[in-house]
Amino acid sequence: MELLAFFIKDHFLFNQCEYFNFGGAFTFEFLYSNNKLEINKSENPKHISNFFGNQITNISAIVGNNGVGKSSIMRILNQEPNHQIISIYWDGQSLFLRNQSEIQISTQFEYQKYNDENKFYPLYYSSHIDYNLKTFHSPINQSNLIDDSIEDYYYNSILRQVFFLNQKGQYLQKTFQNLPFYENLTIKVNQIDKDEFLGSDFYKNATIGKSIREQLKMLWNHYSVSNEQGIHGDFRFISNFQVFVLSLLVSDDTFAQTNSNGYSVSFQDVLNKERFEDKLEFFLKKRLDNIDGALYQTLEEKVGVKFKNVDALIEKIKGYKISQIAGGFDFGQLKKHMVLTIQRYSKIFELYNFINKNADRTFIFEKPNEIRISVKQDTTANFLQTFIQLYQDVHEAFQYIQFEFRIFNITPEKRLSTGEQSLLNFYSAIYSFVRKGENHLRKYNQYLLLLDEPETGYHAVWKKKFIKSITEILPELFIELSQRPTIQIIFSTHDALTLSDIPNDNITYLQKLENSTVKVFKIDEQGRPLRSFGANITDLLADSFFVEDGLVGDFAREKINHAIKWINYLDLFQEITNIKNTRKNLNDQLNPKEYNVKINLYKNLENELGDFGREDYKKILNIVDEPILRTKMQSMFENTFPESAKEENIKNEIIRLASQINQDVEFKRKDK
Incomplete structure (x- = not known):
C-alpha cells in the first residue's frame, strides 16, 4: 500500500484548500467548490516501479525555506486529529480512497473504500529533542524516547545503539565504512530508588501489591540493603546484578486468580537457597506453581523444573491438552504465560552464567561495582557480541512486566560526534521498535516513515549516502517483523545532496509568500524547480531551496x-x-x-x-x-x-x- 496523494480543506498554512502528490504511479488534481470535490487522475509517465527496491514502495521529499510548515505537514500525515483530509492509496492493483471529511466526492476513476484491513501505520521521526515534538504520537521519535531524565535518555540511547550495532551493524558499515563501533565498554548495574517500586498505589492498596511489597522488603533485607535508598548498595557488580534482577522479578510476581493456583513454594524458600542460580530456579518454580499448580506438578514430576530442561518444559506445556479450566479461564493464555515466564528466567540464567564464568578470565574489574569489556583484550573475537546478545535477550524478555527498568548502564569509551550519534539514533530507534515484541503497532502490513530532517548533523559525504543507505538498511530492519511489511518514506530536508537522489516528481516544493501563507507548487507549474535527480548541487541550492541573493554566504x-x-x-x-x-x-x-x-x-x-x-x-x-x-x-x-x-x-x-x-x-x- 502506498500513499499517492492527499487533499486538505482547511489549514492555517494555506489561504485555500490544498493538495499534494508524492510521485507514485498516478497523479491527481483536486477541484473543490461548495463542499464538493472533483478528483481527476492521470498516469505519471516518469514513474518507475520498484525504483527504490521491492520492500520500499516510494521515497518522497518535502522541501522549502525555514518556517514554511514542513513539520506541520508531517503532523497531518501522521494522522493527527482535527484535520479534514482525503487520501488516495495504491496497492499495485487497485486505488483506495479515504475520506476523513464531510465533503462530497466525485471521480472519473474506480476506487475501493479504505478500511482497517488496508490501514498502514505512520511512524514520525525527528532527531531534534524538542518538547513540542512530544505531541507527535510516534514510538520512534527521539523526543518521545525521553522518560524521566537526560541521564536515562543517554543510557537508553547507548543501549539501543549497542543492540543495533551488534545485530545489524554490518549493513550500516557497508555504506558508512568509517563508522566507529563500540569496542570498549564500562558497565554498571542501574540504580533505582526504592520509592519507584514502593510508591505506587498498587503496592499500598491492592492485596497482591501489599504481598509484593513485603517480598521486596524481605529481598532487600536478605541482601543487607534495607537501609539503602536504592535497591542495591552499589558495592559489588555481581551482588548488585542479583538484587536488581530479583527485584524486577518480584515486582512481576502477579497472576490471574483461578481455581488452580498453587502455593507450594514460598518466597522464603527462594531466599533460603545459597547460590543465585538456585534462587532463580526456585523462583521459577514458585511462578509456575502460582500460575497453575496442577500443570506445575506435572512439569516437576514428568520433566523437572530446571534450566537444563527448558526446551522439554516448553514442549510439554505446548502439548498439554486442557484448553479451559473452571471459572471460564482460557487455559491457552495461561500456558502462553508459563512459556514466556520460563523463557524470561532462562535468559536471565544464561546471562548471569556467562558473566560469572568469565569474571576472572575476561572481564576487567577496575572497580568492584563495574566491569569493563575490551574487545582488544578478550580471548575470543566474538566475546562482546555474545555478551550484548545475551543482554539483549534479557532486556527484551523484561518487556511489559510491571516495571521496565534498564538493568545495565553502559558507557562507551568512544565519544561519538553529533553526526555519528544522529545516524545511530535514527537506525537504532527503528530497530528497537521492530524488536519490541508482540504489540498491535507491530502488526501492520504497511508503514509510512515520516522523517523530519533525518540527516541533520551529517557530514556532506554521509548526506550523499543517506538515501542509498535507507534503501539498503531499512528493509533489513523491518524484516524482523514476521509479516514482512512494505515501507513508504516521506522526508523533509534542507540539503541539496540528499535531494539529488530523488526524482523531481517525488518532491513537494513549498514557498512562504509575503502574506505569510504557503504556496504548494504543482507539477509543471511555473516557478517550480525543474531539476533534482542527479542534478548539479549548485542548481539544486539555487532553485529547490529558494535561496535569494546567490549562493555566496x-x-x-x-x-x-x-x-x-x-x-x-x-x-x-x-x-x-x-x-x-x-x-x-x-x-x-x-x-x-x-x-x-x-x-x-x-x-x-x-x-x-x-x-x-x-x-x-x-x-x-x-x-x-x-x-x-x-x-x-x-x-x-x-x-x-x-x-x-x-x-x-x-x-x-x-x-x-x-x-x-x-x-x-x-x-x-x-x-x-
Whole structure:
C-alpha cells in the first residue's frame, strides 16, 4: 500500500484548500467548490516501479525555506486529529480512497473504500529533542524516547545503539565504512530508588501489591540493603546484578486468580537457597506453581523444573491438552504465560552464567561495582557480541512486566560526534521498535516513515549516502517483523545532496509568500524547480531551496562588497580630484547637483570604510576562491593601481626565471 496523494480543506498554512502528490504511479488534481470535490487522475509517465527496491514502495521529499510548515505537514500525515483530509492509496492493483471529511466526492476513476484491513501505520521521526515534538504520537521519535531524565535518555540511547550495532551493524558499515563501533565498554548495574517500586498505589492498596511489597522488603533485607535508598548498595557488580534482577522479578510476581493456583513454594524458600542460580530456579518454580499448580506438578514430576530442561518444559506445556479450566479461564493464555515466564528466567540464567564464568578470565574489574569489556583484550573475537546478545535477550524478555527498568548502564569509551550519534539514533530507534515484541503497532502490513530532517548533523559525504543507505538498511530492519511489511518514506530536508537522489516528481516544493501563507507548487507549474535527480548541487541550492541573493554566504558577500566599495571609493576620489583640478568652469564640466551627489557618496563611503586600505583589499582578494569573481576583483585592482600591477608582474617573472636555475629570490622592501 502506498500513499499517492492527499487533499486538505482547511489549514492555517494555506489561504485555500490544498493538495499534494508524492510521485507514485498516478497523479491527481483536486477541484473543490461548495463542499464538493472533483478528483481527476492521470498516469505519471516518469514513474518507475520498484525504483527504490521491492520492500520500499516510494521515497518522497518535502522541501522549502525555514518556517514554511514542513513539520506541520508531517503532523497531518501522521494522522493527527482535527484535520479534514482525503487520501488516495495504491496497492499495485487497485486505488483506495479515504475520506476523513464531510465533503462530497466525485471521480472519473474506480476506487475501493479504505478500511482497517488496508490501514498502514505512520511512524514520525525527528532527531531534534524538542518538547513540542512530544505531541507527535510516534514510538520512534527521539523526543518521545525521553522518560524521566537526560541521564536515562543517554543510557537508553547507548543501549539501543549497542543492540543495533551488534545485530545489524554490518549493513550500516557497508555504506558508512568509517563508522566507529563500540569496542570498549564500562558497565554498571542501574540504580533505582526504592520509592519507584514502593510508591505506587498498587503496592499500598491492592492485596497482591501489599504481598509484593513485603517480598521486596524481605529481598532487600536478605541482601543487607534495607537501609539503602536504592535497591542495591552499589558495592559489588555481581551482588548488585542479583538484587536488581530479583527485584524486577518480584515486582512481576502477579497472576490471574483461578481455581488452580498453587502455593507450594514460598518466597522464603527462594531466599533460603545459597547460590543465585538456585534462587532463580526456585523462583521459577514458585511462578509456575502460582500460575497453575496442577500443570506445575506435572512439569516437576514428568520433566523437572530446571534450566537444563527448558526446551522439554516448553514442549510439554505446548502439548498439554486442557484448553479451559473452571471459572471460564482460557487455559491457552495461561500456558502462553508459563512459556514466556520460563523463557524470561532462562535468559536471565544464561546471562548471569556467562558473566560469572568469565569474571576472572575476561572481564576487567577496575572497580568492584563495574566491569569493563575490551574487545582488544578478550580471548575470543566474538566475546562482546555474545555478551550484548545475551543482554539483549534479557532486556527484551523484561518487556511489559510491571516495571521496565534498564538493568545495565553502559558507557562507551568512544565519544561519538553529533553526526555519528544522529545516524545511530535514527537506525537504532527503528530497530528497537521492530524488536519490541508482540504489540498491535507491530502488526501492520504497511508503514509510512515520516522523517523530519533525518540527516541533520551529517557530514556532506554521509548526506550523499543517506538515501542509498535507507534503501539498503531499512528493509533489513523491518524484516524482523514476521509479516514482512512494505515501507513508504516521506522526508523533509534542507540539503541539496540528499535531494539529488530523488526524482523531481517525488518532491513537494513549498514557498512562504509575503502574506505569510504557503504556496504548494504543482507539477509543471511555473516557478517550480525543474531539476533534482542527479542534478548539479549548485542548481539544486539555487532553485529547490529558494535561496535569494546567490549562493555566496552572507558574511563572505559582505566582506567582498566592502572591498569592492573601497575600489569604487578610490575611483570616485580620483574623479572628484580631476574635477577640482580642471581650469574649466564647473558648470561646463559637471552639473553642480550631480557633483554634490558624488561628494555626498564619497563622504558616506569614507565613513563606512574607515581605515580599510590596499593591503586589506589584497588579503580579501587572496582568499576569494570563486575564479570569475577573483579575476574581476584582480582586474579592478589593476585598473586602479596600474603601477602596482606592473611591479607585481615583474616580480612574478623574476621568481619564474629564478626557479628555472633552482634559485630562491628575496625582495627587499623599499624605504618610504
